[in-house]
Amino acid sequence: xxxxxxxxxxxxxxxxxxxxxxxxxxxxxxxxxxxxxxxxxxxxxxxxxxxxxxxxxxxxxxxxxxxxxxxxxxxxxxxxxxxxxxxxxxxxxxxxxxxxxxxxxxxxxxxxxxxxxxxxxxxxxxxxxxxxxxxxxxxxxxxxxxxxxxxxxxxxxxxxxxxxxxxxxxxxxxxxxxxxxxxxxxxxxxxxxxxxxxxxxxxxxxxxxxxxxxxxxxxxxxxxxxxxxxxxxxxxxxxxxxxxxxxxxxxxxxxxxxxxxxxxxxxxx
Amino acid sequence: xxxxxxxxxxxxxxxxxxxxxxxxxxxxxxxxxxxxxxxxxxxxxxxxxxxxxxxxxxxxxxxxxxxxxxxxxxxxxxxxxxxxxxxxxxxxxxxxxxxxxxxxxxxxxxxxxxxxxxxxxxxxxxxxxxxxxxxxxxxxxxxxxxxxxxxxxxxxxxxxxxxxxxxxxxxxxxxxxxxxxxxxxxxxxxxxxxxxxxxxxxxxxxxxxxxxxxxxxxxxxxxxxxxxxxxxxxxxxxxxxxxxxxxxxxxxxxxxxxxxxxxxxxxxx
Amino acid sequence: xxxxxxxxxxxxxxxxxxxxxxxxxxxxxxxxxxxxxxxxxxxxxxxxxxxxxxxxxxxxxxxxxxxxxxxxxxxxxxxxxxxxxxxxxxxxxxxxxxxxxxxxxxxxxxxxxxxxxxxxxxxxxxxxxxxxxxxxxxxxxxxxxxxxxxxxxxxxxxxxxxxxxxxxxxxxxxxxxxxxxxxxxxxxxxxxxxxxxxxxxxxxxxxxxxxxxxxxxxxxxxxxxxxxxxxxxxxxxxxxxxxxxxxxxxxxxxxxxxxxxxxxxxxxx
Numbered sequence: 001x002x003x004x005x006x007x008x009x010x011x012x013x014x015x016x017x018x019x020x021x022x023x024x025x026x027x028x029x030x031x032x033x034x035x036x037x038x039x040x041x042x043x044x045x046x047x048x049x050x051x052x053x054x055x056x057x058x059x060x061x062x063x064x065x066x067x068x069x070x071x072x073x074x075x076x077x078x079x080x081x082x083x084x085x086x087x088x089x090x091x092x093x094x095x096x097x098x099x100x101x102x103x104x105x106x107x108x109x110x111x112x113x114x115x116x117x118x119x120x121x122x123x124x125x126x127x128x129x130x131x132x133x134x135x136x137x138x139x140x141x142x143x144x145x146x147x148x149x150x151x152x153x154x155x156x157x158x159x160x161x162x163x164x165x166x167x168x169x170x171x172x173x174x175x176x177x178x179x180x181x182x183x184x185x186x187x188x189x190x191x192x193x194x195x196x197x198x199x200x201x202x203x204x205x206x207x208x209x210x211x212x213x214x215x216x217x218x219x220x221x222x223x224x225x226x227x228x229x230x231x232x233x234x235x236x237x238x239x240x241x242x243x244x245x246x247x248x249x250x251x252x253x254x255x256x257x258x259x260x261x262x263x264x265x266x267x268x269x
Numbered sequence: 270x271x272x273x274x275x276x277x278x279x280x281x282x283x284x285x286x287x288x289x290x291x292x293x294x295x296x297x298x299x300x301x302x303x304x305x306x307x308x309x310x311x312x313x314x315x316x317x318x319x320x321x322x323x324x325x326x327x328x329x330x331x332x333x334x335x336x337x338x339x340x341x342x343x344x345x346x347x348x349x350x351x352x353x354x355x356x357x358x359x360x361x362x363x364x365x366x367x368x369x370x371x372x373x374x375x376x377x378x379x380x381x382x383x384x385x386x387x388x389x390x391x392x393x394x395x396x397x398x399x400x401x402x403x404x405x406x407x408x409x410x411x412x413x414x415x416x417x418x419x420x421x422x423x424x425x426x427x428x429x430x431x432x433x434x435x436x437x438x439x440x441x442x443x444x445x446x447x448x449x450x451x452x453x454x455x456x457x458x459x460x461x462x463x464x465x466x467x468x469x470x471x472x473x474x475x476x477x478x479x480x481x482x483x484x485x486x487x488x489x490x491x492x493x494x495x496x497x498x499x500x501x502x503x504x505x506x507x508x509x510x511x512x513x514x515x516x517x518x519x520x521x522x523x524x525x526x527x528x529x530x531x532x533x534x535x536x537x538x
Numbered sequence: 539x540x541x542x543x544x545x546x547x548x549x550x551x552x553x554x555x556x557x558x559x560x561x562x563x564x565x566x567x568x569x570x571x572x573x574x575x576x577x578x579x580x581x582x583x584x585x586x587x588x589x590x591x592x593x594x595x596x597x598x599x600x601x602x603x604x605x606x607x608x609x610x611x612x613x614x615x616x617x618x619x620x621x622x623x624x625x626x627x628x629x630x631x632x633x634x635x636x637x638x639x640x641x642x643x644x645x646x647x648x649x650x651x652x653x654x655x656x657x658x659x660x661x662x663x664x665x666x667x668x669x670x671x672x673x674x675x676x677x678x679x680x681x682x683x684x685x686x687x688x689x690x691x692x693x694x695x696x697x698x699x700x701x702x703x704x705x706x707x708x709x710x711x712x713x714x715x716x717x718x719x720x721x722x723x724x725x726x727x728x729x730x731x732x733x734x735x736x737x738x739x740x741x742x743x744x745x746x747x748x749x750x751x752x753x754x755x756x757x758x759x760x761x762x763x764x765x766x767x768x769x770x771x772x773x774x775x776x777x778x779x780x781x782x783x784x785x786x787x788x789x790x791x792x793x794x795x796x797x798x799x800x801x802x803x804x805x806x807x
Contacts, residue, residue, distance in 0.1 A: 005296060007289070014283070014552070015579035016721050017594040020545070023574050024598025027543060031600065035574070036292050036304070041284035044721075056286040060293025060401075062300065126772075132598075183285050183313075234395075274565060276558070283552070305561050305573070310553035325555040329562025329670070331569065452551050452582075503664070 004143040005034045005061060009054050009069040010131065011042040018129070022068070022136045025122075029140035036061075043255040045073040047097045048161055048179040048190055054091075055101025056235065063088035068139045069098050070131040081115040081134055082158060083148045090148075092139045094130070097161035104163060116152035165192040166261055176238070178208075178257040185246030188239050189259045193232035206230040207260040208240060209251050214264065273412040274303045274330060278323050278338040279400065280311040287398065291337070291405045294391075298409035305330075312524040314342040316366045317430055317448040317459055323360075324370025325504065332357035337408045338367050339400040350384040350403055351427060352417045359417075361408045363399070366430035373432060385421035434461040435530055445507070447477075447526040454515030457508050458528045462501035475499040476529040477509060478520050483533065542681040543572045543599060547592050547607040548669065549580040556667065560606070560674045563660075567678035574599075581793040583611040585635045586699055586717040586728055592629075593639025594773065601626035606677045607636050608669040619653040619672055620696060621686045628686075630677045632668070635699035642701060654690035703730040704799055714776070716746075716795040723784030726777050727797045731770035744768040745798040746778060747789050752802065 006026060012018040019040055026033055038057050042050045050071035058067055072079075072094045080095040086102055086109045093099055095114075103109065118137035125133040138151050164176045176191035187208075193216070206213040216238075217223065217231040225244035228251075233239035238261065241247050248254055275295060281287040288309055295302055307326050311319045319340035327336050341348075341363045349364040355371055355378045362368055364383075372378060387406035394402040407420050433445045445460040456477075462485070475482045485507075486492065486500040494513040497520075502508035507530065510516050517523055544564060550556040557578055564571055576595050580588045588609035596605055610617075610632045618633040624640055624647045631637050633652075641647065656675035663671040676689050702714045714729040725746075731754070744751040754776075755761065755769040763782040766789075771777040776799065779785050786792055 013721050014575075015577040017576075017591055018721065020574065020576040020595040021598045024595065024600075024603075027572070027574070028598065028600045032572075034296070034301075034303075036289065036296070037283075038286075038289040039284040053286055057289040057293065060290045060297065062293075062297045065293075183282050183287065303565070303570075305558065305565070306552075307555075307558040308553040322555055326558040326562065329559045329566065331562075331566045334562075452554050452556065 004030070005036060005065045006139055006143060007036045007038050007057070007061060007065060007067045008040070009038040009042065009050055009057075009067070009071075010040045011044045011046065011050065011071045012040050012131075014040040018131065021129075021132045025132055025136040026140050026143070029137060030143040033140070033143050042071050045071060046179075046255050047071050047073070048177070049255050051098050051101040051161060052180045052188065052235075054098065055105055058089055058091075058102060059105075061089070064090075066090040066092060066139050066142050068092045068131075068135055070094065070135060071098055072096065072130065075128055075130055079159075080155075081130060081138070082155065083111075083113045083115060083138065083142065083151060084109055084158065085111040085148070090139075090142050092135050092142070094135075095159050097159050099158055100161040100163065103158070103160065111148065112155040112158055113148040114152035114155050118151065161190075163192060164190055172263040174261045176259050176261065178240075178253055178255055178259060181248045181254055184241070185248035185250075186233070186239050186241045187247050187251075187253055187257070187259075188233060188235065188237050191238040191259065191261055192236055193238050203263060204230075205262050205264040206238065206240065207262060208257060209253060211251065213240065273299070274305060274334045275408055275412060276305045276307050276326070276330060276334060276336045277309070278307040278311065278319060278326075278336070278340075279309045280313045280315065280319065280340045281309050281400075283309040287400065290398075290401045294401055294405040295409050295412070298406060299412040302409070302412050307336075311340050314340060315448075315524050316340050316342070317446070318524050320367050320370035320430060321449045321457065321504075323367065324374055327358055327360075327371060328374075330358070333359075335359040335361060335408050335411050337361045337400075337404055339363065339404060340367055341365065341399065344397055344399055348428075349424075350399060350407070351424065352380075352382045352384060352407060352411065352420060353378055353427065354380040354417070359408075359411050361404050361411070363404075364428050366428050368427055369430040369432070372427070372429065380417065381424040381427055382417040383421035383424050387420065430459075432461060433459055441532040443530045445528050445530065447509075447522055447524055447528060450517045450523055453510070454517035454519075455502070455508050455510040456516050456520075456522055456526070456528075457502060457504065457506050460507040460528065460530055461505055462507050472532060473499075474531050474533040475507065475509065476531060477526060478522060480520065482509065542568070543574060543603045544677055544681060545574045545576050545595070545599060545603060545605045546578070547576040547580065547588055547595075547605070547609075548578045549582050549584065549588065549609045550578050550669075552578040556669065559667075559670045563670055563674040564678050564681070567675060568681040571678070571681050576605075580609050583609060584717075584793050585609050585611070586715070587793050589636050589639035589699060590718045590726065590773075592636065593643055596627055596629075596640060597643075599627070602628075604628040604630060604677050604680050606630045606669075606673055608632065608673060609636055610634065610668065613666055613668055617697075618693075619668060619676070620693065621649075621651045621653060621676060621680065621689060622647055622696065623649040623686070628677075628680050630673050630680070632673075633697050635697050637696055638699040638701065641696070641698065649686065650693040650696055651686040652690035652693050656689065699728075701730060702728055711801070712799045714797050714799065716778075716791055716793055716797060719786045719792055722779070723786035723788075724771070724777050724779040725785050725789075725791055725795065725797075726771060726773065726775050729776040729797065729799055730774055731776050741801060742768075743800050743802040744776065744778065745800060746795060747791060749789065751778065 082095045084091045180188040213230045351364045353360040449457040482499045620633045622629045718726040751768045
């Protein structure tokens with residue numbers, strides 16, 4: 001088997017000892033693996049942000065890529081570790097919703113397995129570092145072309161993050177939060193906007209941190225520089241931005257900031 | 270063709286989704302490419318800093334290396350994307366001056382080509398992310414040993430950054446700026462000092478942020494610790510430093526800080 | 539010879555020009571080397587922190603891995619550069635104590651060599667960047683399967699950092715310092731605790747930054763959230779932590795912070 005590609009997405013920080021230990025374990029078990037760091041700066045224990053980043057990036061990698069992601073507030077509890085196969089990509093993650101973004105884009109997975117066994121077992125399995133002791137060996141097994149059933153039994157379903165999808169004629173008030181800040185300081189939320197009609201912006205207003213934004217825009221360019229705007233972005237999510245500016249800095253907002261979507265006007269009957 | 274080496278120099282930040290997407294595209298098109306991150310911390314849209322970093326680093330890589338650099342304030346305008354070949358290295362960049370540092374060190378390039386076509390075309394080409402949709406596919410084409418003429422026509426010249434080279438008998442006042450801060454907090458400028466004579470330091474003074482430095486030193490070691498000094502550094506550029514200290518922190522200076530070089534005394538006739 | 543693995547641990551910062559230059563030199567001399575960044579965020583010139591990180595991580599990599607580490611306050615002085623072989627791993631480092639953590643875990647090395655020659659010589663050897671000009675070529679030599687004796691003569695011993703190991707019946711007051719802050723903000727010190735008895739916590743107290751902690755705990759879980767605790771951690775070292783909190787932030791502590799271990803009570807006769 002040709003050496004495969006492993007991507008890593010974690011909240012460990014790039015420069016501690018944790019990421020390097022995972023890489024060492026993978027290279028010891030699956031020599032020649034090409035390792036690509038996606039991000040180690042996911043906000044600590046922010047599953048929604050990890051899920052978003054993984055889903056934005058995975059599709060660009062070749063078929064057969066193994067994606068290892070660790071944002072794991074439940075380490076040491078009985079949350080499961082799982083392998084999920086989607087369109088010939090493998091995902092090795094805690095079963096806490098981290099796979100949600102992938103499955104929202106591509107709901108047909110071709111298999112879920114629980115990780116119960118790795119072979120060989122590490123000399124010791126820590127209670128706090130399953131990324132190194134279980135997920136990395138499981139990823140190496142897949143990188144070597146191993147059968148996921150060697151790791152544990154097939155499962156029917158996985159934990160999914162609550163996704164908040166407002167309906168045009170639905171609730172008048174919906175609460176979500178910022179899940180990612182991009183390099184321009186745009187605030188990307190967990191409020192999905194696919195079914196909203198940006199041609200009728202007056203129907204909706206957005207509130208965060210005491211600021212109110214009337215109407216949804218369809219692009220950044222419609223409003224003067226410096227204006228705070230809300231729009232449905234390229235990822236299909238409600239985003240808050242400052243035209244030609246940095247919303248995260250202006251509002252002191254970031255992952256976890258609460259965002260309200262309010263119907264400002266009843267639809268005409 | 271043996272898998273090649275790709276270096277990446279951008280202002281994207283290491284931990285967003287942009288860098289990983291570029292890597293995925295390259296690995297999907299040119300499997301086995303070895304990817305080396307030079308920097309993703311170029312100050313946003315600071316072409317001079319990107320040009321400096323690229324020129325400091327490229328020469329250490331093997332012949333045949335492809336260097337992809339993206340600092341691209343003009344994305345979405347009609348600025349061109351280009352390939353430049355210099356001494357058996359390939360550079361894939363926006364044509365906005367990013368290649369200037371390379372060409373200042375090594376003015377004989379062996380070809381410039383415009384990037385107009387990539388094959389296969391990505392499923393969609395965004396208006397804001399040519400790094401992923403055009404530069405990464407072009408780099409992959411070169412990594413596979415492809416002909417640059419497949420990408421577009423040969424060009425005669427490229428955009429160059431203004432470089433400021435004072436002459437011993439030239440203007441009495443020259444303005445430049447800091448383009449890079451190194452790990453010691455030394456401030457490296459776009460003022461070239463090759464033709465200045467550090468043996469005659471009293472001829473020149475340097476001003477920045479309301480501070481004045483009389484004379485150019487030839488090394489750090491001549492002055493007491495804590496002294497603010499100006500010198501011609503190893504890259505042939507005017508640098509401002511604090512002996513055994515951190516000039517960037519002391520002066521609160523960084524990329525973009527204005528620096529004036531003033532002739533403090535007429536040369537003897 | 540199959541291409542080998544090189545790990546890098548430095549205080550250079552990930553995003554300057556220094557790390558990329560080292561990678562270029564290695565890839566020019568030993569094509570195909572797989573390069574893994576451990577950390578480039580060691581606190582500047584903090585040898586103890588570099589030694590700790592290297593020792594925490596190296597064991598997870600395969601046999602034959604070459605570990606290049608540069609934290610080198612003595613660059614330009616007559617401190618030696620060395621190669622140390624321990625359990626089929628190669629370490630290429632300045633001889634300033636950086637190897638101490640490795641040798642404390644595994645005191646039987648199988649060879650020490652001084653680095654005096656590299657072949658081919660770089661076109662110029664800078665006084666300030668031996669990492670690029672000497673250590674990187676030496677690492678490439680080993681990655682190609684070269685004999686360490688080609689680099690210089692065998693040595694008998696290396697510089698070791700002072701390690702502070704309190705004895706149950708030893709001095710009543712011992713001073714050490716924080717050498718590493720982990721991702722949870724736990725403060726890991728250079729005070730070794732293997733011979734202390736956490737079952738007799740009342741024997742010891744710990745002081746730092748004007749705070750006093752009575753007694754050593756054996757785990758985090760024994761005390762209420764928010765409590766400042768001292769314990770012997772998984773690395774066998776005295777650690778200071780806040781239960782479910784971040785000690786580094788709470789105390790504004792970091793590498794170099796002084797820590798005192800005081801016997802609070804005479805042992806029973």
